[in-house]
Amino acid sequence: MTNIESVPSEALFQRVSERESKVGIIGMGYVGLPLAVAAFDAGFSIFGFDVDPSKIESINNGVSPIGRIGNAKIQAMRDAKRFEVTSEFSNLAECDVVIICVPTPLNKYREPDLSYVVDTTRSIASNLRPGQIISLESTTYPGTTRDVMRPILEEGGLKSGEDFFLAYSPEREDPGNPDFHTASIPKVVGGDGQAASRIAEAFYGAVVDIVVPVASCEVAEAVKLTENIFRSVNIALVNELKVIYDRMGINVWEVIDAAKTKPFGFMPFYPGPGLGGHCIPIDPFYLTWKAREYHVPTRFIELAGEINTNAPYLVVDQLMESLSTHRKKCMAEARILMLGVAYKRNVEDTRESPAFSLIEEIETRGGVVDFHDPYVAVVPHMREHENMSGRESIDLTAENVSGYDAVLVCTDHDGVDYKMVGDAAKLIVDTRNVMAKFDKGAATVVRA
Structure with a gap:
């Protein structure tokens, strides 16, 4: 009989399902911080990562940088000893679930600037270990998760779908809308393979009310673009x-x-x-x-x-x-x-x-x-x-x-x-x- 601990996907699925996983969220902005709140409310412990020293200091002192999230909530999360924000990416090694919420702007030629995603992925790769799932939430073109992130993460010898797992789940935040918050907005999830999909669905299913699984990372990436192109055209x-x-x-x-x-x-x-x-x-x-x-x-x-x-x-x-x-x-x-x-x-x-x-x-x-x-x-x-x-x-x-x-x-x-x-x-x-x-x-x- 196979020991469940010897199968990275099964061990990770079990830890996620039982809320035993520590969650690392990279980017404490309008997407990452609300997600941290939702994950905390679901019972997870959170490591927040950011490169802005003033933002890190503010959050760790119980002061929210986002109006829709009150200081009292941040302070309660800090008091519970399940939420810490840092710039030390070495702490990623402690996290079973790693979520990327960084900017994806355009350059001056109106072409995609994936430098934040690439730099963040390299930081993750430096601390990658077996039994982790990495999920990208930043808006991007179809193929980014598989064609840009996966090769960087596999440079150290670990393989996606075997040792670690990759997923894409587009953010759907609507700042200023009092009718919806992170947990109440259905979450589209696509994984790089069946094992990644299963684990990602288990994590997001613990955090939000409704998970919408799709066939692949590419489908999930296309969903986000389609939603906003629809709005742009109209x-x-x-x-x-x-x-x-x-x-x-x-x-x-x-x-x-x-x-x-x-x-x-x-x-x-x-x-x-x-x-x-x-x-x-x-x-x-x-x-x-x-x-x-x-x-x-x-x-x-x-x-x-x-x-x-x-x-x-x-x-x-x-x-x-x-x-x-x-x-x-x-x-x-x-x-x-x-x-x-x-x-x-x-x-x-x-x-x-x-x-x-x-x-x-x-x-x-x-x-x-x-x-x-x-x-x-x-x-x-x-x-x-x-x-x-x-x-x-x-x-x-x-x-x-x-x-x-x-x-x-x-x-x-x-x-x-x-x-x-x-x-x-x-x-x-x-x-x-x-x-x-x-x-x-x-x-x-x-x-x-």
């Missing part, structure tokens, strides 16, 4: 409809709100000043890049990207026209107050926010821009728009608002006194249709 469509209907004097938001009363065959998407967040502006280009290898054109996806990328410039054009028409001012003489720089309402996340493209374009044309954001007191360091880092949010008072030539609504956070803004502003250019929900006051409101 947002591009309504951004184009906005331009058409605006020329016709038709309110596109009213059209969409009426159309969504149809109980079948229609899903509402809304226009805006451009795409934001780490997923929708980036993910489609991972597939278009990979498709070139197969000589397949991606005209539809690339057209959507073109429309969405151009959206901020159309907003600035509308702002410039509105200043001329309603304020008799040119952009070079204008002071603009931007409401919101986070990429979506009610979050502090500024990744890929269209606000910074708007600011840069306005300032390139000679305008001066300040901003107010109740969630972003200071603009953090960003890989792009480095000149924006350190800018501070101003107080939103009637006196301050009245001092600007126009208010540009970029992010429609709840809790902002839009009534006061409407009363105090001279001109409002509204990219989110938020002013339609409030008494507009004395200001001229232009939809953009």
Whole structure:
């Protein structure tokens, strides 16, 4: 009879199933930290890994870097002695389950930048031992887990599917959405072989309510891209409809709100000043890049990207026209107050926010821009728009608002006194249709 401890897959499956495994999560950001909370709640002990010393210190002192996760929860996890964050990757050897939640941005040529995944995989390889499962959650193109990560992990002689196990399970976080959290969102899981799939399903099945198994890592990787390409294409469509209907004097938001009363065959998407967040502006280009290898054109996806990328410039054009028409001012003489720089309402996340493209374009044309954001007191360091880092949010008072030539609504956070803004502003250019929900006051409101 075979000793279960001599079969790495069976021993690991048993430890995972009985919650005896220690879980290592690399990247304590908007994906990794909520996953750590869910895994902790499921009974696992967690090692969090990050390269940001300030984030490590903050979490280990019981202070959450993410608004949706309270300090009390982090402190409770620390007090239970089942959660520690470190930069020492040698501690990965203690972990049976290793989850990768690192950025996968684009480079300046809009090609995939897998440097974070590759560097992280090399760190794991240096500490790899038999009986571990490694799961990638970062968005990427089909084939990354098997073709990029596996060869690096196998350099030391251990084999995937025999000694260690590989899986892909795309993150599905929706920051700012109070209706869903990590454990309540179904989790797609694909493994590199049957043993990896079985172990990954056992782990994620312990952490989330519903696991959706698929045939392979490649299928799971394609699922994530498909979800966000669907959103990108539909947002591009309504951004184009906005331009058409605006020329016709038709309110596109009213059209969409009426159309969504149809109980079948229609899903509402809304226009805006451009795409934001780490997923929708980036993910489609991972597939278009990979498709070139197969000589397949991606005209539809690339057209959507073109429309969405151009959206901020159309907003600035509308702002410039509105200043001329309603304020008799040119952009070079204008002071603009931007409401919101986070990429979506009610979050502090500024990744890929269209606000910074708007600011840069306005300032390139000679305008001066300040901003107010109740969630972003200071603009953090960003890989792009480095000149924006350190800018501070101003107080939103009637006196301050009245001092600007126009208010540009970029992010429609709840809790902002839009009534006061409407009363105090001279001109409002509204990219989110938020002013339609409030008494507009004395200001001229232009939809953009």
